Amino acid sequence: MEIRIINDNCTRCMLCVKDCAAAVWQEDNGVPKAAFPEDCTLCSHCLCVCPANAIEHSGLDLLQIKKIDKALVNPDAYETVVRGRRSIRHYKDRQVPDELIQKVIGLAGHTPTATNSQNVSYIVITDKEILKKISQTIFGFSVKVFHFTQKFPGNLIYTFIRAFSRSEVISRYLDPMPYYMDETKKGRDLILHNAPALILVHAPKGKNFSCENCNLAAANIMNFAYSLSLGTCYIGFLTLYLKHSKKLRRLVGIPENRMVYAALVIGAPAYGHARTASRNNPKIEWLK
Ligand SMILES: Cc1cc2nc3c(=O)[nH]c(=O)nc-3n(C[C@H](O)[C@H](O)[C@H](O)COP(=O)(O)O)c2cc1C
CATH class of the missing domain: 3.30.70.20 (Alpha-Beta Plaits)
Incomplete structure (x- = not known):
């Protein structure tokens, strides 16, 4: 060099x-x-x-490497993007042009990576059959877990977990399962939200900062996509499932030495959110 x-x-x-x-x-x-x-x-x-x-x-x-136009760095615009972006779970039945997805990912490439490794790569899936298979696999697993909790010995185990676990996460997902199953029968996709495209953000498996690098990039994708009137939703169910399922990793074509650390669906939102979100004030402890 x-x-x-x-x-x-x-x-x-x-x-x-x-x-x-x-x-x-x-x-x-x-x-x-x-x-x-x-x-x-x-x-x-x-x-x-x-x-x-x-x-x-x-x-x-x-x-x-171009001169930065400082006048374009507008804190109000940035704040509006961050406060206005929401997880979109209903999409128009229309493809996002490849160039637009490329533009969003191109900017995500400017996200910092540890020691500037730039080791983050992307898989974009627009194949409807693959998207359907992913949703069906993950939702099918949830249905199996739900049925297990409905009769002995699963019901006892579930009662035990509910009584002693401090987290409400399991019951929050399992309790509404009859409703979710009903919705799924009507054609709703509760995993990938019937989005036209899925972006998998991957990096070397098990390496220091792979997860951080991918998730920082994912945050930029969500914010930049919002600024382009696109909707996104982080799909944690998918990253969790991919960790444990070789079959699904094969289906999405992730190489053996790489891992998906963030997954996002992207598309044109079926409807917008005109107002910003309400959030807890971050708890900050100052050590001065
Ligand atoms: C790590 C992570 C995992 C998530 N997993 C899912 C998911 O699997 N499905 C989903 O619909 N939303 C998922 N979300 C979206 C959150 O539910 C959402 O960000 C949160 O409720 C706040 O809503 P907002 O994004 O609209 O502001 C996830 C978000 C994060 C950060």
């Missing part, structure tokens, strides 16, 4: 040296020098911080 200073442009401000997290840049007799180019994590901080456009770097796409 070739990283170098264009001497005539460099003002010797040393911002490249100060801002380099990998200590690639070092000061050499008052001049910045890329002393350890092989350690570069390709974060592009040096090129972006340089006030004189004095750095050449063979490993980066220079076309992407």
